[in-house]
Amino acid sequence: MLILSRDTWQEIFGSIQKNKARTIITVIGVLWGIFIYIVLSGAAKGLDNGFEERFENIAMNSMFAWAQTTSVPYAGFKTGRPIQLKLGDVRTLATRVPEIQYIAPRIVKGAFGGESGSVVYGQRTGSYSVYGDFPVLSKIAAQKIYVGGRFVNEGDIKENRKVCVIGERTQKELFGKYIDPIGKFIRIDNVFFKVIGIKKFEDGGGFGDDGDITIPFSTYRKLYNTGDNVGWLAIAAYDDADVIKVEQDVKKVLKKIHKISPEDERAIGSFNLGELFTKISGFAKGLTFLSLVVGIATIIAGVIGIGNILLISVKERTKELGVRRALGATPSEVRGQIILESVFLTLIAGIFGIILGSFALKGIAVASEGADIPYTNPTVPIPFVLGALFIMVVLGTLIGLIPAQRAVSIKPIDALREE
Amino acid sequence: MIEIKDLHKSYKIGKNSLHVLKGININVEEGELVAIMGSSGSGKSTLLNILGMLDVADEGTYTLDAVPIKDLDETKAAKYRNKFLGFIFQSFNLINYKTAVENVALPLYYQKVGRKERTEKAMQYLQKVGLADWASHLPSELSGGQKQRIAIARALAAEPKVLLADEPTGALDSTTSYEVMNLIQNINDEGKTILVVTHENDIAKMCKRVVRLKDGVIIEDEKVNQVRASDHV
Numbered sequence: 001m002l003i004l005s006r007d008t009w010q011e012i013f014g015s016i017q018k019n020k021a022r023t024i025i026t027v028i029g030v031l032w033g034i035f036i037y038i039v040l041s042g043a044a045k046g047l048d049n050g051f052e053e054r055f056e057n058i059a060m061n062s063m064f065a066w067a068q069t070t071s072v073p074y075a076g077f078k079t080g081r082p083i084q085l086k087l088g089d090v091r092t093l094a095t096r097v098p099e100i101q102y103i104a105p106r107i108v109k110g111a112f113g114g115e116s117g118s119v120v121y122g123q124r125t126g127s128y129s130v131y132g133d134f135p136v137l138s139k140i141a142a143q144k145i146y147v148g149g150r151f152v153n154e155g156d157i158k159e160n161r162k163v164c165v166i167g168e169r170t171q172k173e174l175f176g177k178y179i180d181p182i183g184k185f186i187r188i189d190n191v192f193f194k195v196i197g198i199k200k201f202e203d204g205g206g207f208g209d210d211g212d213i214t215i216p217f218s219t220y221r222k223l224y225n226t227g228d229n230v231g232w233l234a235i236a237a238y239d240d241a242d243v244i245k246v247e248q249d250v251k252k253v254l255k256k257i258h259k260i261s262p263e264d265e266r267a268i269g270s271f272n273l274g275e276l277f278t279k280i281s282g283f284a285k286g287l288t289f290l291s292l293v294v295g296i297a298t299i300i301a302g303v304i305g306i307g308n309i310l311l312i313s314v315k316e317r318t319k320e321l322g323v324r325r326a327l328g329a330t331p332s333e334v335r336g337q338i339i340l341e342s343v344f345l346t347l348i349a350g351i352f353g354i355i356l357g358s359f360a361l362k363g364i365a366v367a368s369e370g371a372d373i374p375y376t377n378p379t380v381p382i383p384f385v386l387g388a389l390f391i392m393v394v395l396g397t398l399i400g401l402i403p404a405q406r407a408v409s410i411k412p413i414d415a416l417r418e419e
Numbered sequence: 420m421i422e423i424k425d426l427h428k429s430y431k432i433g434k435n436s437l438h439v440l441k442g443i444n445i446n447v448e449e450g451e452l453v454a455i456m457g458s459s460g461s462g463k464s465t466l467l468n469i470l471g472m473l474d475v476a477d478e479g480t481y482t483l484d485a486v487p488i489k490d491l492d493e494t495k496a497a498k499y500r501n502k503f504l505g506f507i508f509q510s511f512n513l514i515n516y517k518t519a520v521e522n523v524a525l526p527l528y529y530q531k532v533g534r535k536e537r538t539e540k541a542m543q544y545l546q547k548v549g550l551a552d553w554a555s556h557l558p559s560e561l562s563g564g565q566k567q568r569i570a571i572a573r574a575l576a577a578e579p580k581v582l583l584a585d586e587p588t589g590a591l592d593s594t595t596s597y598e599v600m601n602l603i604q605n606i607n608d609e610g611k612t613i614l615v616v617t618h619e620n621d622i623a624k625m626c627k628r629v630v631r632l633k634d635g636v637i638i639e640d641e642k643v644n645q646v647r648a649s650d651h652v
Binding site: 006007011014015017018319320322323324325326327328329330331332333408411412413416 | 468473474494497502508516517525526528573577
């Protein structure tokens, strides 16, 4: 076996070592290629993972709808009429749009401008956004409550209980490290509320922060005297539903209820996470694809460099190859040796590139830790690595064929005559 | 050992054809030491190349050790060269990144001889040319005469039927030349058939037979009284 023989390898090492500087520079070309490939595709994967992690708490097929002011006169109303969503809209929507699985009306004090609720515990005070919510919200956007606490439930709604779920920051600012807030009472706008849970903050919903306070919707409307008003609607469609179509249907129904022109694009605002998620994951996939293309193109450039150098090397070694053939080397032995040199250089470069690339990925992962970048667990799938190595071996062989053919196309007699 | 009949060879240079060998007939017996002489352009190198299977004749037959040499493709030629022939070049043609012993072992590598045996044999032949102490040196660390002796050891290592030497002393001063010729004579004394291409008369006189070429034909082919190179050293 040509490949397994120690002699073959010694011949290859011999000729590679002949011009160390050149060999190293050539190898760096390919190494750089595979390094770029590994780092790019690993980073793309890391971004992909990061996005996925951020969105895992939110139903992908969820959307939000809120009311603004009309921009088209309709049914006798002037343009510029402010629209207010009502609790009654919720039932109408649930019956008219069958794709809706969950619908949660929400309302907030603070958050979108306006005054936040002023909150007091003992000597400490702060102002935080106060949300009025239904328990069903947790079906749409997962509410992570720390052990020992709970989210708002049906009983709270029914009995207008004065209970609240506070954010991590609220806990820190009002209670400090040593007091367990659960069961304690805080004053929200001068009304005492019992803390029933602490919510772990998860970014990705688009708004909200780690200081938010949630109270039962029914309690909220009494506290702030908001009647049937609803701030906005959080809606989750069934998994198999097309969230974009649901979004359109919801808007259509809302326009009908509130006597808004069907042509009015501004009166009802909406936003759907599914679309956003599709865009972002499409972006990540695009990045992965781009990194594949760029990486492979760089590898090809590097391998072509190897072919180029081997061509020069063959030219320089014309005489040596002539001597070898005079001593009995067959053309296939000469060809085999040069192709093996090419494949060997490519592979060595590839392996080093993969190792360096992995270190670089590790470095990026460490550097990005804690930073607010959606970047998690940057890995390069094994098939990608094997595929790249395979491509390199194939390319190395193909590119090696050129100098190999050149080497044997010179007759030994001409090769020997060369000075 | 070597039988050549009616050998013709011409080279195409542009539109013209240059007739280099115009019907060469020569027989070389086993154990002969033949000098092939001639001025440049006489065709002596072409003849040696054809004998060395580095080049192919247009016409005529070539028999080496009772094997007809014809229809050579590169692979076959390589095998025959490896088996039958040992080359000694004017410019030594050692591989400069290999040590002396590796250079000598190279033909054995192409004979697929195992590593250990190869090194042993190579060392034997280095001993024979008196350079065993230089085995691990690179060609660049050796003098011209030493290089040529390494090259001779390499030519012998494959145990060929015939040694072909193309101006073996062409790049050496006369003292070293005589040393190299002395070595060639000694090898010949052991019964090896050797052909030496040269244009130096004193070198030719150290052979047993002198063949003179002029314009592609043999003009003289005579046995001579060998002058021992050792007398000059």
